Amino acid sequence: MTEPNTSEFPNDVALPFQVESLGVRGRLVRLGNSTEPVVRAGRYPEPVAALLLETQALTALLASALKYDGIFTLQIQGDGPVSLLVADITSEGDLRSYAKFDPVALDDAMTSTDGLLPHLLGAGHMAFTVDQGPDTERYQGITELMGTTLAECTANYFRQSEQLDTVIISAKASPPSRDGVNAAALMVQRLPASSLEGEDANEAWREAALLAGTVSPEELLNADLAGNDLLFNLYHERGVRAFDAKPLRHACRCSRGRVSKTLASFPRTEIEDMYIDDAVAVTCEYCGTEYAFQRTDLDVLFSESEHASSENNA
Ligand SMILES: [Zn+2]
Incomplete structure (x- = not known):
């Protein structure tokens, strides 16, 4: 186990981990201070801020599972009241995001529908891009929006496009706070190669996914519960190993x-x-x-x- 992160913003981290006996690896992302531009008073209506918080947490989550030197972007487009959600993160951990929406159509959707993803974003797609500068090949993945939450859509992408069993659980604070954790996401992924085989491997994966599913939004967002402790609570019987946490922060590249x-x-x-x-x-x-x-x-x-x-x- 690594020591708890002691960066300038202790609530803004990506924590990688592995549970070898279950053949899975994962990431826990928590965002506090880095969400300030999203939750700033008057910037976005609550449903849009909530979607953007989830987008930011997923962006940090996906990027932390990749080796790259440049900018990772998650872009979600739809034909609904919220037409665009974008977040990007540099390999140094500088995170930023914004959303486009139609206020009138949004009000309508919130009063006349369940306010779930299909009614807010409509039909559309999510795209992942890794830009490592000129003279390098851009990596891009793209998938249709399928699911009632962005976390579900992202997990579907891994299952269908990457053939990788994946569970993603996300949470966002409502209302957000100044000093707490405002967005969090936990991803557990079956390792493509592990010492487990056949039915043992399937059984281990089911257990890993089931245990991940027991985490509550309160735990994910509890700033007083260290990330290492949260993972320990979930997987201690199976021997979880957490690696060095990566600090994240809000930083814009505009000038x-x-x-x-x-x-x-x-x-x-x-x-x-x-x-x-x-x-x-x-x-x-x-x-x-x-x-x-x-x-x-x-x-x-x-x-x-x-x-x-x-x-x-x-
Ligand atoms: Zn800017």
Whole structure:
């Protein structure tokens, strides 16, 4: 067993573990402080925040099971009131997310339906992308949304596309708190190769999945119950081994420079339509930071980009 994580934000971690005697490995993810931009007052209505919390927890969960050097993105698109959920995480553990939704259709869906996933997202798909920079191959997995929760949809993806028996259990705090755990997810996966064979292996998998299913949302979200202790409670009879926890944090990669580049990629005439009081304001969808550009800033920006493109064409 490893020592409890003592990072700056002790509630934001991904904890890998293995239960060899059952032929399974897993991850426990908990998110506290890193959910602040999602649960910030006034940012998202409750049902959207709840979906985004789950998206963030699943993103951290899936990424922590991969070896990569770059950015892992989980993108969920649907034709329902919530049309987009996106979260990404760097290999350093910097996590961010945002959602797009139609407020009127959302209100409608919450009053006239059960408010479950199929009614909020509708028909759609989830896509996983690993971007390791230019000159590398992008990995992408894509699957239809099948299930009543995002955790269920993700587990279905593993079963169908990767032929990997998987159980994922997620929980989110309602209402979220400032200092607690606001989102959590537990994943247990059958190891492709273990010392168990045939019916023994199937029996062990059933036991592992059954035990995972006994974890309660309260336990997953209980900041006073260390991740190691939670895993011990579940699997101590079978000898669980937890590895080093990886610290996670909210961090956005936006900057004035990046926003400038995006603006410069639009035709100047479109930018003209964006002026309010002689300035163009751009808000980062991930973190909410506002960048304001005065007319003189944009004059400089466009003369620079025209200069650069004429040099490229030369
Ligand atoms: Zn940002």
